[in-house]
Amino acid sequence: MTATGLSCGSCGIDLPRNSKFCNECGAAVATATTPAEYKQVTVLFADVVHSMDIATAVGAERLREIMTELVNRATGVVQHFGGTVDKFTGDGIMAVFGAPVALEDHAVRACRAALGIQDETVRLAGDVKERDGLDLQLRVGLNSGEVIAGEIGSGALGYTTIGEQVGLAQRMESVAPAGGAMLSESTARLVGGTAVLGETEMVRVKGADAPVAAHRLLGMSETHRDVGRTESNLVGRRWEMAAIESLLDRAIDGYGTVVGVVGSPGIGKSRLVREVAAMAAARGVDFFAAFCESHASDIPFYVVARLLRAAFGVGDLDVAAARTQIRARVPDADPEDLLLFDDLLGIADPEVKLPKIDPDARRRRLTALVNAASLARQTPAVYVVEDVHWIDKVSESLLADFIAVIPQTRSVVLITYRPEYPGALNRVPGAQSIALAPLTDSETAALVSELLGDDPSVDALGQKIAERAAGNPFFAEEMVRDLTERGVLRGIRSAYFSTAGVAEVSMPATVQATIAARIDRLAPVAKRTLSAAAVIGSRFDPGLLETLGIEPIVGDLVLAELVDQVRFTGGPEYVFHHPLIRSVAYDSQLKSDRAELHRRVAAAIESRDPAAAEENAALIAEHLEAAGDLHAGYGWHLRAGAWATSRNMAAARSSWERARTIADTLPTDDPNQVAMRIAPRTMLCGIYAAWPG
Numbered sequence: 001m002t003a004t005g006l007s008c009g010s011c012g013i014d015l016p017r018n019s020k021f022c023n024e025c026g027a028a029v030a031t032a033t034t035p036a037e038y039k040q041v042t043v044l045f046a047d048v049v050h051s052m053d054i055a056t057a058v059g060a061e062r063l064r065e066i067m068t069e070l071v072n073r074a075t076g077v078v079q080h081f082g083g084t085v086d087k088f089t090g091d092g093i094m095a096v097f098g099a100p101v102a103l104e105d106h107a108v109r110a111c112r113a114a115l116g117i118q119d120e121t122v123r124l125a126g127d128v129k130e131r132d133g134l135d136l137q138l139r140v141g142l143n144s145g146e147v148i149a150g151e152i153g154s155g156a157l158g159y160t161t162i163g164e165q166v167g168l169a170q171r172m173e174s175v176a177p178a179g180g181a182m183l184s185e186s187t188a189r190l191v192g193g194t195a196v197l198g199e200t201e202m203v204r205v206k207g208a209d210a211p212v213a214a215h216r217l218l219g220m221s222e223t224h225r226d227v228g229r230t231e232s233n234l235v236g237r238r239w240e241m242a243a244i245e246s247l248l249d250r251a252i253d254g255y256g257t258v259v260g261v262v263g264s265p266g267i268g269k270s271r272l273v274r275e276v277a278a279m280a281a282a283r284g285v286d287f288f289a290a291f292c293e294s295h296a297s298d299i300p301f302y303v304v305a306r307l308l309r310a311a312f313g314v315g316d317l318d319v320a321a322a323r324t325q326i327r328a329r330v331p332d333a334d335p336e337d338l339l340l341f342d343d344l345l346g347i348a349d350p351e352v353k354l355p356k357i358d359p360d361a362r363r364r365r366l367t368a369l370v371n372a373a374s375l376a377r378q379t380p381a382v383y384v385v386e387d388v389h390w391i392d393k394v395s396e397s398l399l400a401d402f403i404a405v406i407p408q409t410r411s412v413v414l415i416t417y418r419p420e421y422p423g424a425l426n427r428v429p430g431a432q433s434i435a436l437a438p439l440t441d442s443e444t445a446a447l448v449s450e451l452l453g454d455d456p457s458v459d460a461l462g463q464k465i466a467e468r469a470a471g472n473p474f475f476a477e478e479m480v481r482d483l484t485e486r487g488v489l490r491g492i493r494s495a496y497f498s499t500a501g502v503a504e505v506s507m508p509a510t511v512q513a514t515i516a517a518r519i520d521r522l523a524p525v526a527k528r529t530l531s532a533a534a535v536i537g538s539r540f541d542p543g544l545l546e547t548l549g550i551e552p553i554v555g556d557l558v559l560a561e562l563v564d565q566v567r568f569t570g571g572p573e574y575v576f577h578h579p580l581i582r583s584v585a586y587d588s589q590l591k592s593d594r595a596e597l598h599r600r601v602a603a604a605i606e607s608r609d610p611a612a613a614e615e616n617a618a619l620i621a622e623h624l625e626a627a628g629d630l631h632a633g634y635g636w637h638l639r640a641g642a643w644a645t646s647r648n649m650a651a652a653r654s655s656w657e658r659a660r661t662i663a664d665t666l667p668t669d670d671p672n673q674v675a676m677r678i679a680p681r682t683m684l685c686g687i688y689a690a691w692p693g
Contacts, residue, residue: 036150037588040513041098041161042110042142042187043169044083046074046117049137049178051091058132066136067091070124077116081109081295086160092138094170096161099149102516104265107144107190109295111217114140114181122179140181141173142217144190144509148590171205172214181217188215189485190510195220232450232477234275236443237268240434244276247432248412252283252380256409258428261416263436264561264577265514266474269416272436273384276414286381292390301344304395304402307385308370309345322347330373337369367401374402380410389421400424419561420521438471438578447473450494451480457498458489464502470579475511482508507583515584518560526556533563533574534585535597537619541573547604548597598627602636614643618655625662634662634676641683656680 048054048070055063074093075085083097095113098106118138125136145165152160168184176182188197198216205212234241240261247257263269273289280287290307309315312329314322323342330338336355340362342348357365385391385399403413407430415425426433439447444466452458452465461483469476480496483489488504489496519527532550533540542552554574557563562581567573576582586594602623605616613620621636641655663676670676 035593036148036590038146038590039099039102039149039161039588040106040145040509040516041096041147041149041165042107042144042190043147043161043166044078044095044097044110044114044140044142045089045092045170045173046095046114046138046140047089047092047173049139054134054136057134062132066124066128070121070136070138073120073124074117077120078113081113081116083109083113084159092173094166096149098513099147099161100159100520102513102520103294104510104514104517105294106513107142107187108194108220110142110144110187111181111183111191111195112220112295114142114217115220118179118181137178139173139176139178140217141169141171141176141183142181142187143169143172143184144187146509167207168205168212171207171212175203175205175214177216183215183217185213185215186509188213193221232447232473234271235447235450235473236439237272237275237436240272240436241275241279243432243434244272244412244414245279248276248279248283248285248380248382251410251412252285254410256406256411256413258403258406258413258415258431260426260428260431260433261414261436262419262421262426262433263416264418264472265518266472266478266511267436267438268473269436270386271473273386273414273416276382276384280382283380286379287384288381289384289386291386292388292392292395294390297390297392299392300394301398302392302395303385303388304398305345307383307399311381311383312345312373314345314347319347319349323349330369333369333372334365337365340366341369363398363401366398370402371405374405374409374411377409377411382412382414384414384416385425386416388415388417388423388425391423391425396423396425400428403428420518420559439473440471441466444469444471444473444476448476448480451477452489453491453495453497455491455495455497458496460502461489461498461505464505468505468507468579472578472580474514475580478508478510479505482506507580507587511580512584512587515578515581516588518562519581519585519588522556522560522562523553525551526553529553530557530562530585531589532597533557534576534582535589535594536601538579538582539566539573539575541571543571544601544604544608547608548600595627598623599629602627602632614639617643618651621655621658625658630662630666631672634659637662638679638683641680653684656683660684 048067051063054066058066071088071093078085078093078095081097082103083095084100086094086096095110097103097110097113103109117140121136121138128134128136143165145163145168147161147163147165149159149161151158152162172182172184182203183191183195183197188195191197195217196219198218201214201216202211203214244259247259251257261269261272277287277289288307288310290303290310292303296302312326314325317325322345326341326345326347327333327338333341339348339352339354343354344366348354388396406413417426445462448462448466448469452462465476465479469479480489483504484496486504488498488500490499491497519530522530529545529550529552532545532548536544542554545552554563554565554572557574558565561577563574564577565572566575589597602620605620605623606613609616617636617640621633621640624636625633627633637655637659641652641659644652644655657680659680660677663673663680666673666676
């Protein structure tokens with residue numbers, strides 16, 4: 001799916017924004033192709049400081065030239081980091097990260113873009129100063145949160161984002177220093193482990209009664225995002241750790257290996273890597289690591305250069321010292337090969353010309369140099385490459401060549417990736433594979449208990465967190481962190497007490513963005529299938545989707561590990577792979593769209609099997625109630641209670657209690673309110689008398 005989110009309805013090919021006809025099959029392109037939906041995004045505003053003074057000094061025509069160049073440069077930076085420019089504001093731009101396509105690291109990308117825009121402004125400012133004698137500076141503001149994103153009107157209005165989060169981003173820009181960037185508290189929380197931030201500042205912004213917290217963005221760290229994160233004890237994973245320990249011991253004895261660790265987001269791949277690092281340190285084994293980043297998947301050599309700089313010990317050296325170190329490590333290497341290696345590592349001497357050879361020959365010579373160094377190494381080592389589902393193609397190809405000799409060394413290469421990764425590094429001959437499954441219920445409960453502590457006030461919260469996390473440790477940790485930041489949990493880690501009930505357990509923005517990014521990688525028809533299935537319920541069958549007029553593209557959902565097939569005979573049936581996947585797919589839809597789909601689902605359930613209408617009455621009632629059709633839902637709840645009376649008194653009681661709740665919420669001027677309140681109470685009185693439990 002392209003960043004525009006636009007595709008041909010006939011052949012499915014991705015199209016540039018504002019396309020009128022498909023450039024592949026020639027079919028006309030429908031205009032409303034991107035439905036409005038809720039998105040977790042980071043909004044960026046960048047405005048020129050004292051733009052009116054510049055206009056007065058240089059005139060409108062020269063100002064237009066300056067702004068055109070500035071906007072072009074800023075747009076290039078935004079697009080490089082996966083964002084979209086929403087609009088030109090007159091003296092700057094508004095950009096959005098996380099829409100139309102969700103990005104799990106939208107805040108990190110926006111921060112990198114903010115710094116990149118300022119760098120481009122500084123370069124342009126030099127030209128403006130020389131030609132016009134003026135200082136060109138920019139203010140940048142960022143804010144993160146939920147917005148509604150979609151088409152508004154037609155033509156030039158197009159796709160945009162709406163919500164209070166947009167306004168706060170603009171307010172952050174207004175209080176940013178000239179030449180700097182200011183982050184809201186919500187953005188600062190999302191990038192705390194990655195960005196270098198200033199101290200909290202309380203600033204006054206338009207529309208807020210009290211000062212709000214803000215942070216200056218000072219830079220970005222190159223360390224892993226989890227460095228500095230408070231670590232919980234590793235729960236479960238005994239078999240996986242025992243397997244890796246055995247493989248490491250074999251490598252120390254001279255039998256190297258490659259290990260692939262595969263698992264869905266948040267399942268614990270990075271946590272496992274940190275345990276392996278500790279295991280290596282305990283054995284005196286060198287440990288070298290590099291990690292891939294989603295925004296760098298198109299940058300050639302990005303990851304392989306990082307790993308090799310670490311492995312050859314030149315990561316913290318200046319370029320001259322790094323070149324000396326490389327030559328000491330491989331003293332017998334061909335001088336031309338060393339020049340090529342310097343270039344790969346980014347430490348080449350600009351005064352020395354590189355050998356003129358074709359790319360294939362360069363690759364062969366680099367592979368020979370690195371593999372010779374690996375074979376010559378006498379001490380054991382562990383090499384880790386994390387998140388290779390984001391790896392750049394050049395690094396992937398080179399690493400596949402480099403690890404071919406690992407079985408002949410005293411080394412372990414550990415590679416982590418998500419299930420959807422199809423690349424060469426998950427097909428290494430002779431490699432071992434470890435798939436991380438969700439934690440068991442008892443393991444999840446133990447993790448949550450460790451995070452919260454044993455105060456009685458957190459018992460109910462802990463049960464709710466464990467239930468919603470459904471075996472995903474990252475989800476559990478993020479829920480606890482979210483509750484702490486919102487003040488629902490007080491105290492210190494492992495010794496919290498609660499100030500509210502379980503209703504306060506909501507989905508953190510980090511979890512929502514992680515899942516939404518996976519969903520948005522689907523083709524539009526598959527995403528539509530998932531959205532409709534989320535409205536149907538936690539279990540669904542393709543037949544009901546077809547009754548709704550939706551083509552059930554479930555194969556793609558199974559491959560992406562978003563749903564699982566649980567019935568194979570008598571008609572297939574599917575469930576969501578994780579409860580929170582359904583929650584994100586459901587909550588991202590506009591309430592009005594969900595309501596209409598709930599009505600259609602209720603009608604479809606009734607029409608496709610009229611004889612079973614009474615049996616399905618409770619389900620029909622739930623969909624009508626969710627659609628906001630309270631009177632209709634009330635009636636079906638009564639029918640469900642009547643059907644269940646002779647079959648299951650608990651179910652009958654539940655249906656009549658639901659009907660009573662609906663009646664009690666009706667406005668007092670509803671002409672049927674009194675009668676509707678009486679009917680379910682009458683039925684419940686009979687149940688209470690006969691069956692008080």
